[in-house]
Amino acid sequence: MKLLDRLIHHHDLQAQFWRTEFPILKTKVHGKPLVYLDNAATTQKPLAVIEAETKYYRDYNANVHRGIHALSQWATDAFEAARTKVQRLINAASPSEIIFVRGATEAINLVAQSYGRSRLQAGDELIVSTMEHHSNIVPWQMVCQQTGAILRVAPINDKGELQMDAFDALLNERTRLVAVTHVSNSLGTINPVRDIIERAHARNVPVLVDGAQAIAHRPVDVRALDCDFYAFSGHKLYGPTGIGVLYGKTALLDAMPPYQGGGEMISSVSFEGTTYNTLPFKFEAGTPNIAGVIGLGAAVDYVTNIGLEAIVAHEEALLVYATPLLTKVSGLRIIGTAAEKTGILSFVMEGIHPHDIGTILDGEGVAVRAGHHCTMPLMERFGIPATARASFALYNTKQEVDVLVAAVHKAKEVFGR
Amino acid sequence: MTDLRELYQETIFDHYRQPRNYGRLEDANRKAEGYNPLCGDKVTLYLRVEDGVIRDVRFEGTGCAIATASASLMTESIKGKREGEALQLLATVHQMATSGTIAGDAGKLRVLAGVHEFPERVKCATLAWHTMKAALENVAQPVSTE
Numbered sequence: 001m002k003l004l005d006r007l008i009h010h011h012d013l014q015a016q017f018w019r020t021e022f023p024i025l026k027t028k029v030h031g032k033p034l035v036y037l038d039n040a041a042t043t044q045k046p047l048a049v050i051e052a053e054t055k056y057y058r059d060y061n062a063n064v065h066r067g068i069h070a071l072s073q074w075a076t077d078a079f080e081a082a083r084t085k086v087q088r089l090i091n092a093a094s095p096s097e098i099i100f101v102r103g104a105t106e107a108i109n110l111v112a113q114s115y116g117r118s119r120l121q122a123g124d125e126l127i128v129s130t131m132e133h134h135s136n137i138v139p140w141q142m143v144c145q146q147t148g149a150i151l152r153v154a155p156i157n158d159k160g161e162l163q164m165d166a167f168d169a170l171l172n173e174r175t176r177l178v179a180v181t182h183v184s185n186s187l188g189t190i191n192p193v194r195d196i197i198e199r200a201h202a203r204n205v206p207v208l209v210d211g212a213q214a215i216a217h218r219p220v221d222v223r224a225l226d227c228d229f230y231a232f233s234g235h236k237l238y239g240p241t242g243i244g245v246l247y248g249k250t251a252l253l254d255a256m257p258p259y260q261g262g263g264e265m266i267s268s269v270s271f272e273g274t275t276y277n278t279l280p281f282k283f284e285a286g287t288p289n290i291a292g293v294i295g296l297g298a299a300v301d302y303v304t305n306i307g308l309e310a311i312v313a314h315e316e317a318l319l320v321y322a323t324p325l326l327t328k329v330s331g332l333r334i335i336g337t338a339a340e341k342t343g344i345l346s347f348v349m350e351g352i353h354p355h356d357i358g359t360i361l362d363g364e365g366v367a368v369r370a371g372h373h374c375t376m377p378l379m380e381r382f383g384i385p386a387t388a389r390a391s392f393a394l395y396n397t398k399q400e401v402d403v404l405v406a407a408v409h410k411a412k413e414v415f416g417r
Numbered sequence: 418m419t420d421l422r423e424l425y426q427e428t429i430f431d432h433y434r435q436p437r438n439y440g441r442l443e444d445a446n447r448k449a450e451g452y453n454p455l456c457g458d459k460v461t462l463y464l465r466v467e468d469g470v471i472r473d474v475r476f477e478g479t480g481c482a483i484a485t486a487s488a489s490l491m492t493e494s495i496k497g498k499r500e501g502e503a504l505q506l507l508a509t510v511h512q513m514a515t516s517g518t519i520a521g522d523a524g525k526l527r528v529l530a531g532v533h534e535f536p537e538r539v540k541c542a543t544l545a546w547h548t549m550k551a552a553l554e555n556v557a558q559p560v561s562t563e
Contacts, residue, residue: 351434352482353481353482353485354456355456355458355480355481355483355484355538355541356481356482356483359421359424359535359537359538360421363421371455371456371457372456372457376457379457385456385457385458385459385479385480386456386457414421414425415425415430415482416430
């Protein structure tokens with residue numbers, strides 16, 4: 001066997017083992033085995049996550065940080081243990097820098113409305129990139145409307161890589177914040193965030209990194225990156241939906257006003273005035289998604305036990321295997337060919353709209369996303385309305401890539417191409 | 418899965434590859450835009466309506482095979498029809514696309530019944546038709562399928 005084949009074979013054996021933890025992967029769709037390649041939208045959940053949530057509801061459901069009874073203590077312990085797990089996953093300095101939110105979207109909105117709205121003035125500038133997800137564009141547009149600040153957009157090249165010279169040129173004395181994605185959800189591009197942060201910090205500009213698409217596919221060390229904020233969602237990390245994380249440096253979070261008011265986020269309330277709670281609770285108004293947090297903790301354990309390095313190696317092997325197979329299909333063009341990219345293959349086909357590709361692939365049991373992937377400005381940049389996107393996770397196999405490629409050929413056949 | 422051939426019938430491919438009445442209608446007196454934010458399908462519909470009759474119709478846009486073919490088929494079937502008749506056809510198409518029941522007056526449009534097994538694609542099949550209704554009502558805002 002050639003080296004590449006042996007490598008793929010090795011990774012496949014590993015993935016076959018990992019798959020046994022995901023009950024949903026035994027599902028059949030349209031009578032065919034499910035080939036789930038929509039992992040950039042959401043990942044499937046291992047038994048450990050499903051059981052952690054169920055166990056909470058079955059055995060110790062109670063509100064957290066409230067009761068003096070045993071159940072509440074158990075729930076609080078599990079809740080706070082999950083915070084520590086997340087802290088270790090991203091190497092934050094303290095658990096109090098981990099704010100639980102609904103997802104990456106809410107995390108970014110929190111920073112825009114709390115940090116941004118309280119500090120930005122007319123004429124101030126924010127920088128995002130062309131490849132941002134709508135959730136890292138619209139919250140900034142909203143705060144710009146509220147404050148008169150201006151949104152600047154760093155361009156990308158035809159391969160889907162950020163143009164660092166142009167980014168540099170946008171950084172100036174009016175720049176107040178840079179918000180950039182770690183990994184592009186549409187292209188798979190891995191941005192040089194360490195470099196971006198260094199350049200921004202040289203001008204005392206803080207940086208928010210949208211980690212939604214990176215967290216399950218790269219080891220993330222917020223202190224090594226030195227990012228000021230890092231946002232991600234649990235459901236793209238094999239965890240539950242409706243739970244996510246905002247990491248922020250203590251000094252920044254401490255200086256920020258609360259985002260929402262309510263219970264939990266206060267120390268004392270009177271009609272004369274209210275004092276706010278300390279971090280992280282200042283930003284966690286109301287009863288949180290307790291089951292979600294506990295499920296996220298289980299997902300972090302799951303991923304940590306396998307090791308992100310092993311996951312990265314596996315997904316890279318799949319990408320290396322799949323890319324030439326798809327490229328060889330005549331009339332197929334891959335959108336996003338950055339030198340540094342994760343296991344995302346976005347593509348368009350001559351004479352076949354991505355939506356039709358999606359339907360035909362679904363008929364073969366292959367789940368992909370077809371659309372603009374919430375990155376309409378990026379689609380505009382490439383002059384296309386949409387792409388079909390296959391995205392890998394740790395449980396995908398070489399054989400599944402083969403099914404994808406066969407399904408793509410079927411699409412051509414159906415369309416007589 | 419229901420046979421893909423139910424969805425992608427030859428008439429659909431024919432109208433997708435060679436859309437009829439495609440382009441701008443210079444002397445249009447009604448115009449509307451339709452948009453499906455989910456998949457990015459876009460259609461601009463031009464009508465020339467005189468004395469309650471659709472004298473001419475054209476469309477422009479980008480979309481999947483179903484959306485494009487449906488728009489093309491629609492232009493053929495509403496040209497020369499009274500406004501009320503065109504709206505009746507919209508009801509027929511909507512009914513076919515959602516239930517699969519082929520109405521007596523469907524004619525060529527019967528191929529659109531194939532989408533009823535694909536709920537995600539019903540919006541593709543009906544986008545142009547809802548846009549036609551908006552154009553007749555002269556709605557200025559783009560019609561969205563959402």
